[in-house]
Amino acid sequence: SQQGEEDPQALSIQEGENATMNCSYKTSINNLQWYRQNSGRGLVHLILIRSNEREKHSGRLRVTLDTSKKSSSLLITASRAADTASYFCATLPGSNDYKLSFGAGTTVTVRA
Template identity: 90%
Template structure:
């Protein structure tokens, strides 16, 4: 399987703290995407980082990509209770027909 793997599987933090989630993958990629899923709902796209990019920001989100280590991290700064959700990384690579391959996700709980 070329599935990405998120780490940790679950994370519980206090409101205001930063949350870091990691994603590792196995093959070379075209891009890597992060999605959020609120309980029982569909996924919402957060950010896309291309293989030639090392860091990307969007509001309180910061994504890094290290292609030499085949890993990415998602940092949420100053977390809020509304950030409570599951977070998934998804990789895209030509060998897999440029389809998204999702990891199993990290469950984030932000306590108020």
């Protein structure tokens, strides 16, 4: 079953603008991961944030995690046309779990 829910479902921005998308989940987690999927391709891992972390950065990506609100956000700064893709959050309940629960994704379109 899908635990994560992304918001918004779709986002259209101008190149150079920032893109923010959110993920909410229902049960406690060990970690939360964000993935990118270009159309018709496999998913690519972007960033993993553990339950005891509040913020992580990777290049133009910034992820926050609020375990009290059971939510996470992904910020892409200074967007580029190449950032056009679907973005998924995925949660892992516990450190001994093997299964990620993926949300339905946010489709981001960056206009040149």
